[in-house]
Amino acid sequence: MTASAFLSAHGIRVVLAGRVVLNDVSLALPSGRLMALVGPNGAGKTTLLRALAGLVPCSGAIDVGGDALASLALRERARRFAYLPQGHIMHWPLPARDIVALGRYPHGATDPSRLTPKDAEAVLRAMRATDVAEFSERRVTELSGGERSRVALARVFAVEAPVILADEPTASLDPRHQIDIMKSLRAAADRGALVIVVTHDLSLAARFADTVLVLSQGRLVAQGTAAEALSEQVMADVFRISAYRAEYQREAVIVPWAEI
Amino acid sequence: MSIQGVTVTAEMAARRRASVMAGLVVLVVLLALVSLGIGPVRLSPLTVIDALFGGGSDVQQVIVREIRLPRTILAVAIGAILGLSGAALQGLLRNPLASPSLFGAPQSAAFGAVLVIAFGLADVRSYALPVAAIVAAFASVFVLLAVAGRNAGLLILILAGLAISSLAGAATALVMNLSSNPFVALEITFWLLGSLEDRSFRHVMLALPFIVAGAIILLSRRNAFRALSLGEETAQSLGVDVGRLRLWVILGTALGVGGAVAVAGTIGFIGLVAPHLMRPLIGHDPARLLVPSALTGAALLLAADIAVRIIPSTGDIKVGVLTSIIGVPFFLYLIMRERRALGGGVA
Numbered sequence: 001m002t003a004s005a006f007l008s009a010h011g012i013r014v015v016l017a018g019r020v021v022l023n024d025v026s027l028a029l030p031s032g033r034l035m036a037l038v039g040p041n042g043a044g045k046t047t048l049l050r051a052l053a054g055l056v057p058c059s060g061a062i063d064v065g066g067d068a069l070a071s072l073a074l075r076e077r078a079r080r081f082a083y084l085p086q087g088h089i090m091h092w093p094l095p096a097r098d099i100v101a102l103g104r105y106p107h108g109a110t111d112p113s114r115l116t117p118k119d120a121e122a123v124l125r126a127m128r129a130t131d132v133a134e135f136s137e138r139r140v141t142e143l144s145g146g147e148r149s150r151v152a153l154a155r156v157f158a159v160e161a162p163v164i165l166a167d168e169p170t171a172s173l174d175p176r177h178q179i180d181i182m183k184s185l186r187a188a189a190d191r192g193a194l195v196i197v198v199t200h201d202l203s204l205a206a207r208f209a210d211t212v213l214v215l216s217q218g219r220l221v222a223q224g225t226a227a228e229a230l231s232e233q234v235m236a237d238v239f240r241i242s243a244y245r246a247e248y249q250r251e252a253v254i255v256p257w258a259e260i
Numbered sequence: 261m262s263i264q265g266v267t268v269t270a271e272m273a274a275r276r277r278a279s280v281m282a283g284l285v286v287l288v289v290l291l292a293l294v295s296l297g298i299g300p301v302r303l304s305p306l307t308v309i310d311a312l313f314g315g316g317s318d319v320q321q322v323i324v325r326e327i328r329l330p331r332t333i334l335a336v337a338i339g340a341i342l343g344l345s346g347a348a349l350q351g352l353l354r355n356p357l358a359s360p361s362l363f364g365a366p367q368s369a370a371f372g373a374v375l376v377i378a379f380g381l382a383d384v385r386s387y388a389l390p391v392a393a394i395v396a397a398f399a400s401v402f403v404l405l406a407v408a409g410r411n412a413g414l415l416i417l418i419l420a421g422l423a424i425s426s427l428a429g430a431a432t433a434l435v436m437n438l439s440s441n442p443f444v445a446l447e448i449t450f451w452l453l454g455s456l457e458d459r460s461f462r463h464v465m466l467a468l469p470f471i472v473a474g475a476i477i478l479l480s481r482r483n484a485f486r487a488l489s490l491g492e493e494t495a496q497s498l499g500v501d502v503g504r505l506r507l508w509v510i511l512g513t514a515l516g517v518g519g520a521v522a523v524a525g526t527i528g529f530i531g532l533v534a535p536h537l538m539r540p541l542i543g544h545d546p547a548r549l550l551v552p553s554a555l556t557g558a559a560l561l562l563a564a565d566i567a568v569r570i571i572p573s574t575g576d577i578k579v580g581v582l583t584s585i586i587g588v589p590f591f592l593y594l595i596m597r598e599r600r601a602l603g604g605g606v607a
Binding site (some may be wrong): 091 | 273274354483486488490496498543544546573
């Protein structure tokens with residue numbers, strides 16, 4: 001796995017306001033996979049995503065596509081990492097299309113009314129993949145939570161970056177939308193991207209991820225398929241819960257059940 | 261929907277924006293012609309055009325080209341930079357109540373200029389005046405953004421702005437208090453009210469380079485404001501250097517506002533009002549609002565400066581007083597509209 005790693009991190013350490021948030025985290029992740037990053041609140045999941053995207057200063061080495069992250073200019077980083085933060089912030093009532101078109105910003109298309117055919121095609125592909133084309137002219141502030149989250153995801157897809165970092169993309173969505181979003185991310189991985197999804201939903205993680213990464217108190221404590229990484233031992237040590245475990249349609253089913 | 265569909269709707273919106281823009285340009289030109297024609301000697305727009313291009317009598321030429329043209333140029337330039345910097349600050353802070361005057365920038369710039377005048381550090385017509393005003397304006401916006409912190413809500417920004425404009429006002433009062441020459445103090449008071457009266461080309465040369473530089477800086481950053489509508493973190497992930505952007509916007513605003521205040525005193529609320537007038541016509545895109553807001557600012561200040569010459573009164577009404585009289589109720593109206601955001605926990 002290390003040999004074909006597209007994104008690798010070695011000895012990542014992040015200190016925020018005097019607190020060690022991430023300590024000696026090392027990863028080697030190949031393209032074309034969906035990774036679920038799980039862990040209790042405060043484990044450092046968001047910070048790890050931000051460190052990988054170069055949004056928070058960290059010590060250690062990060063390599064992406066054969067280049068050291070530190071050596072890349074801001075715009076080049078922006079082309080390699082598409083980052084979806086929590087909460088889907090959209091401050092102004094812009095049409096959904098203009099929000100999605102912002103995904104082309106790193107490619108030099110800074111004005112959504114002057115897209116090159118190549119950029120317009122990328123925007124359209126992203127809108128189709130997330131099923132937002134039907135309301136592309138509506139203002140994002142008038143959309144429902146589910147529709148907004150799909151627009152936010154379309155913006156991320158429009159970057160067409162080799163690495164997609166999504167921070168709790170399914171939070172506060174109904175089950176149907178959660179599955180829609182995870183399926184879209186799954187499809188992006190199948191098209192060749194490395195997708196890392198932070199989630200608290202262990203069932204979704206088990207259902208959709210190739211690999212589950214478990215973070216606890218700033219350290220990577222388990223990594224593997226859902227059945228391996230979310231073993232009874234890890235569930236007890238990291239999450240302090242027991243879980244119902246089964247298999248359905250050849251996927252692992254893990255349902256958090258009781259506290260320990 | 262097809263690619264054609266996407267580009268066609270975008271083109272339609274672009275065409276509508278272009279027609280609004282053309283309308284604004286026509287409005288500014290018409291108001292400028294009226295402004296050139298108004299005064300003790302009233303001239304028709306046709307006479308004004310004639311005189312501008314070297315026709316008409318010598319007296320008419322002197323009136324239009326030497327007495328009234330500098331005033332009109334300053335009204336256009338100062339109105340435009342105030343509208344532009346208001347729209348830029350609103351874009352930077354994703355906040356429809358941001359504006360230079362609410363942040364205390366003109367008041368601070370005035371303090372810088374007053375300091376120079378009162379202590380006789382420089383002649384009123386030297387470049388020391390705009391430079392002092394620009395330095396003070398830069399310091400005030402910088403301190404405001406540092407105090408308010410990242411992602412500051414409406415309430416914090418406005419409170420910090422209130423504190424800074426109060427401080428600048430108090431410091432100005434102190435300087436006048438300590439100034440030994442009562443005539444200087446009186447002169448400063450009148451100048452503080454904000455006026456475009458009796459301005460010459462010397463004043464234009466004093467202010468215009470800074471205003472143009474500020475405008476170029478703010479306009480060149482325009483597309484970053486659109487990316488910022490997704491929040492600072494996402495903008496950064498899209499390749500916008502947010503820290504540097506902030507510094508550029510502070511610098512552009514300070515250059516523009518400082519240059520304007522140095523020759524015209526404090527003229528408030530145009531930066532707040534102009535973007536709001538444009539949103540229903542242009543949309544909320546912070547990048548596309550910049551130029552229309554500048555044109556609207558120019559039209560507003562031209563109209564106000566025409567009004568102070570038409571309104572019959574015993575003394576002269578200063579244009580800065582008029583813009584505040586109209587601007588403050590508008591501000592109250594905006595507060596009412598934003599009440600939910602201001603009162604809620606999200607602020």
